[in-house]
Amino acid sequence: MIARLSAFGSQHFSSETLLRLIALLAALGLLVIGLLFPLFSMLIKSLQDRSGDFVGLANFAKYIHTPALVGSIANSLFVALTSTAIVVGLAFLCAYGITRTCMSGKRVFRMISLLPILAPSLLPAISLVYLFGNQGWFRGVLMDESIYGPIGIIIGMCFWIFPHALMILTTALSNSDARLYEAAEALGTPKWRSFLTITLPGARYGLISCAFVVFTLAITDFGVPKIIGGQFSVLATDIYSQVVGQQNFQMGAVVSVILLLPALASFVVDRWIQRRQVAQLSARAVPWQPTPSPLRDRCFTFICYTIGAAILLIIGTAIYASLVQFWPYNLSLTFKHYTFEALAGGGWAAWFNSLTLAFSVALIGTLVIFFNAWLIEKSEGYRSLRQGLHFLAMLPMAVPGMVLGLAYIFFFNQADNPLNWIYGTMAILVLNTLVHFYTVCHLTSVTALKQLDPEFEAAGASLKVPFWTTFRRVTLPVSLPAVLDISVYLFVNTMTTVSAVVFLYNSDTRLASVAVMHLDEAGYFASAAAMAVLIFFTSLAVKIAHAALTRLLLTRAQSWRQTSQTSTA
Amino acid sequence: MSILTHPLHLDTHAKAHSLSADNHLEIHHLTKQFGAFTALQKIDLSIREGEFVCFLGPSGCGKTTLLRAIAGLAPQSSGRIIQRGQDISRLPPQSRDFGIVFQSYALFPNLTVFDNIAYGLRNRRDDRHGMRNRVSELLALVDLAGSEAKYPAALSGGQQQRVALARALATEPGLLLLDEPLSALDARVRVHLRSQIKALQARLGVTTIMVTHDQEEALSMADRIVVMNHGVIEQIGTPAEIYRQPASAFVAEFIGSMNFIDVHPEGSHALRLGQRLLTCPNHDYADDYQARLAIRPESIQLCAKKDGLAVLVEHIEFLGAFLRVTLSLEDTQQRLTADVALRDAETLGLVPGAILGAQLPTDALRLYPSQEARV
Numbered sequence: 001m002i003a004r005l006s007a008f009g010s011q012h013f014s015s016e017t018l019l020r021l022i023a024l025l026a027a028l029g030l031l032v033i034g035l036l037f038p039l040f041s042m043l044i045k046s047l048q049d050r051s052g053d054f055v056g057l058a059n060f061a062k063y064i065h066t067p068a069l070v071g072s073i074a075n076s077l078f079v080a081l082t083s084t085a086i087v088v089g090l091a092f093l094c095a096y097g098i099t100r101t102c103m104s105g106k107r108v109f110r111m112i113s114l115l116p117i118l119a120p121s122l123l124p125a126i127s128l129v130y131l132f133g134n135q136g137w138f139r140g141v142l143m144d145e146s147i148y149g150p151i152g153i154i155i156g157m158c159f160w161i162f163p164h165a166l167m168i169l170t171t172a173l174s175n176s177d178a179r180l181y182e183a184a185e186a187l188g189t190p191k192w193r194s195f196l197t198i199t200l201p202g203a204r205y206g207l208i209s210c211a212f213v214v215f216t217l218a219i220t221d222f223g224v225p226k227i228i229g230g231q232f233s234v235l236a237t238d239i240y241s242q243v244v245g246q247q248n249f250q251m252g253a254v255v256s257v258i259l260l261l262p263a264l265a266s267f268v269v270d271r272w273i274q275r276r277q278v279a280q281l282s283a284r285a286v287p288w289q290p291t292p293s294p295l296r297d298r299c300f301t302f303i304c305y306t307i308g309a310a311i312l313l314i315i316g317t318a319i320y321a322s323l324v325q326f327w328p329y330n331l332s333l334t335f336k337h338y339t340f341e342a343l344a345g346g347g348w349a350a351w352f353n354s355l356t357l358a359f360s361v362a363l364i365g366t367l368v369i370f371f372n373a374w375l376i377e378k379s380e381g382y383r384s385l386r387q388g389l390h391f392l393a394m395l396p397m398a399v400p401g402m403v404l405g406l407a408y409i410f411f412f413n414q415a416d417n418p419l420n421w422i423y424g425t426m427a428i429l430v431l432n433t434l435v436h437f438y439t440v441c442h443l444t445s446v447t448a449l450k451q452l453d454p455e456f457e458a459a460g461a462s463l464k465v466p467f468w469t470t471f472r473r474v475t476l477p478v479s480l481p482a483v484l485d486i487s488v489y490l491f492v493n494t495m496t497t498v499s500a501v502v503f504l505y506n507s508d509t510r511l512a513s514v515a516v517m518h519l520d521e522a523g524y525f526a527s528a529a530a531m532a533v534l535i536f537f538t539s540l541a542v543k544i545a546h547a548a549l550t551r552l553l554l555t556r557a558q559s560w561r562q563t564s565q566t567s568t569a
Numbered sequence: 570m571s572i573l574t575h576p577l578h579l580d581t582h583a584k585a586h587s588l589s590a591d592n593h594l595e596i597h598h599l600t601k602q603f604g605a606f607t608a609l610q611k612i613d614l615s616i617r618e619g620e621f622v623c624f625l626g627p628s629g630c631g632k633t634t635l636l637r638a639i640a641g642l643a644p645q646s647s648g649r650i651i652q653r654g655q656d657i658s659r660l661p662p663q664s665r666d667f668g669i670v671f672q673s674y675a676l677f678p679n680l681t682v683f684d685n686i687a688y689g690l691r692n693r694r695d696d697r698h699g700m701r702n703r704v705s706e707l708l709a710l711v712d713l714a715g716s717e718a719k720y721p722a723a724l725s726g727g728q729q730q731r732v733a734l735a736r737a738l739a740t741e742p743g744l745l746l747l748d749e750p751l752s753a754l755d756a757r758v759r760v761h762l763r764s765q766i767k768a769l770q771a772r773l774g775v776t777t778i779m780v781t782h783d784q785e786e787a788l789s790m791a792d793r794i795v796v797m798n799h800g801v802i803e804q805i806g807t808p809a810e811i812y813r814q815p816a817s818a819f820v821a822e823f824i825g826s827m828n829f830i831d832v833h834p835e836g837s838h839a840l841r842l843g844q845r846l847l848t849c850p851n852h853d854y855a856d857d858y859q860a861r862l863a864i865r866p867e868s869i870q871l872c873a874k875k876d877g878l879a880v881l882v883e884h885i886e887f888l889g890a891f892l893r894v895t896l897s898l899e900d901t902q903q904r905l906t907a908d909v910a911l912r913d914a915e916t917l918g919l920v921p922g923a924i925l926g927a928q929l930p931t932d933a934l935r936l937y938p939s940q941e942a943r944v
Binding site: 016017380453454455456458459460461462463464465466473474477478557560 | 640641642643661662663667668669671672673675677678679680688689691720721722736737739740
């Protein structure tokens with residue numbers, strides 16, 4: 001009897017733990033196939049010649065001796081560093097205004113400031129051409145300088161990176177402890193000194209982290225320089241022109257490896273800083289409340305709304321340009337640019353494809369990434385496996401979209417790859433996009449999961465309930481707001497991304513964001529603007545629906561959530 | 570055998586082993602390692618059917634680790650756990666027979682009190698009606714009848730604690746594990762719940778293990794206390810045994826307050842304290858140069874100077890029901906504290922600076938190796 005019982009027991013033991021192990025291995029498989037193997041194929045490719053023979057660093061040597069290519073390194077660094085300086089500075093001012101002053105219209109400004117995220121990075125570039133291009137309204141402002149080149153790239157970058165920087169810095173600056181400021185005031189410290197000794201040190205990790213995020217986004221972006229770069233080539237556009245223009249895959253791989261370096265370096269430094277960051281805010285900290293100060297408040301209102309106006313101007317220009325007959329000669333309004341008939345890019349079919357892709361990635365990605373994060377965070381045992389998975393989940397942030405897309409060609413387009421069949425299908429686009437945006441979703445999931453009582457799983461197990469039941473009945477519902485955030489993040493990014501998917505679509509799976517690029521290349525500027533605006537409004541609609549849904553769910557869950565918040569406060 | 574130094578728990582331990590048929594749980598040579606750190610070292614322990622046992626010790630002593638090993642939540646590195654004759658050492662928590670209340674309660678915030686308590690019942694596919702009855706029965710048991718539809722956040726800490734208890738008891742486990750169940754509560758609620766839990770346990774007769782760092786809680790609730798330190802068991806015994814005959818200086822110091830005086834053994838019947846020779850029962854320290862004599866503050870009797878060891882009254886602290894007096898031995902300058910009833914203070918003429926006598930009753934003395942010898 002006892003023997004039978006224990007035999008039953010050990011069977012039970014294996015079934016549930018085995019299932020966990022299988023799930024962990026599946027997560028590992030996803031990231032190995034979706035990330036590591038392709039990157040590895042790309043590294044190999046950079047060391048081969050056209051016929052596939054190993055040539056060592058010969059391709060790199062050739063790269064260095066081609067001035068047109070090497071020059072892009074300096075161009076990329078220049079553009080990225082300048083954009084970083086501008087964006088971090090402006091975003092810090094605005095974040096300070098939002099968190100530390102009584103400026104008016106904070107909510108409206110925050111909403112405006114998030115708009116650029118909803119558009120592909122092609123949109124600001126298109127608008128800038130309309131504003132400052134050869135037939136632009138404000139051409140005179142640039143004197144004799146051309147918008148096609150570093151100026152246009154930097155302005156475009158600043159536009160669409162700004163929201164990312166603002167979000168990080170707002171979070172960093174809203175963590176304040178009023179007690180420190182009161183202590184400083186009691187000691188007779190002047191305001192500027194409190195700023196230098198309390199505010200800045202308190203936000204320093206946020207600032208550093210923000211600078212690295214902005215730099216990485218700027219150096220890896222493809223959309224802005226593609227449209228407005230002109231003769232000014234950067235690394236991301238070089239990859240595209242080498243691969244698509246010259247069919248030189250080896251050189252594409254070389255440029256990819258080079259583009260991977262700054263991104264990887266910034267990733268490593270950022271991780272290192274994050275590890276050194278300790279919670280400076282104890283649970284007893286008293287949040288600091290700004291007191292009105294008319295002059296300061298008005299200054300910050302002015303700064304923020306100037307930036308807000310610039311954002312609205314750029315978006316508004318794209319919308320307007322997509323609606324006029326023929327810029328700048330016939331300004332009567334029309335919807336004809338939205339028909340996309342007989343034009344390059346795939347038209348409305350591409351938009352439907354993008355929608356399908358975005359919903360698929362949002363649905364599959366949210367479930368997969370959240371479940372994997374849960375496995376990593378809440379499993380007992382398999383320590384090294386879980387740590388390895390966490391590292392792999394962090395890695396996609398360091399891999400530029402262009403590099404990931406090209407790596408997918410090298411890996412999945414090999415004839416002897418058993419997964420070769422997914423090449424050219426919607427499936428490869430889903431996999432690629434999911435991996436591309438994995439890290440932020442993973443971090444959001446981990447943060448949400450860390451806030452849960454660490455004993456939920458143990459409590460479930462002690463009540464003899466299988467782990468998947470506790471996941472379904474407790475973990476998932478309690479983390480629903482984070483899960484919804486992840487899904488809308490995935491949706492919007494999938495809708496707007498160009499870089500990774502530009503290598504992977506085929507005639508059946510054209511995408512709206514790629515269509516913008518093709519329309520622009522073919523000279524249909526108004527239709528390109530129309531498609532970009534279409535993407536923008538699609539993202540906006542989903543974002544609004546998400547906000548409404550979140551609100552609804554929170555009111556429905558208010559009975560337990562709100563009370564629990566007040567009781568912990 | 571000497572009375573003064575022999576730890577009493579060995580007797581009870583031996584007895585427990587001989588009655589192994591009645592044992593609910595037997596733990597053999599249980600060791601738990603976290604990397605190079607040994608959290609539990611070769612723990613041997615048996616717990617009788619229906620017993621209320623407390624694991625008591627300072628934080629980091631391994632008591633919670635031991636509880637989680639018994640639950641299967643943090644499996645041991647080596648050693649065996651036998652529950653009712655069945656070896657459960659390798660079973661996952663799901664296959665073990667226990668209910669647990671966590672320190673944080675871990676109530677599911679999105680489920681009502683009913684769903685929380687019925688969480689483990691659903692799994693057994695009990696019929697709706699039976700489940701409803703069982704939940705209201707359990708709620709009545711913990712004095713929360715009618716709270717089915719509330720969410721945990723709407724309950725006070727003490728009420729949440731009782732819901733957690735009801736949830737743990739819902740599946741009628743043979744073993745109830747309580748991980749510092751009262752530590753998150755106000756002092757007043759804690760004292761009330763203490764007696765409530767104890768009464769409930771006695772009524773249900775469920776074998777219970779409670780982890781606590783609060784000695785008062787352990788002394789008032791437990792049938793037996795397991796005192797732990799640095800991953801080993803220092804002593805196992807009833808609360809009275811633990812208090813009166815602490816097996817080690819650590820236990821003596823950890824439970825209640827204790828005076829330690831350095832003395833020099835002279836033969837196996839006497840101890841030298843300064844100029845004085847104290848007579849005492851047999852001890853095993855005849856060969857040692859130094860030993861530590863321990864006595865509780867309430868056991869020290871103050872008297873006129875001529876009737877005891879001469880002591881100087883240094884400081885008097887008023888604690889309501891009694892006075893805590895700091896004394897220094899005139900001979901050796903060693904400090905002692907004594908608890909003196911208010912009434913006695915007056916007759917003694919207890920004022921700071923007074924010189925009085927102190928008597929150390931033989932039956933209240935314990936002797937431990939000196940601190941140097943321990944190192």
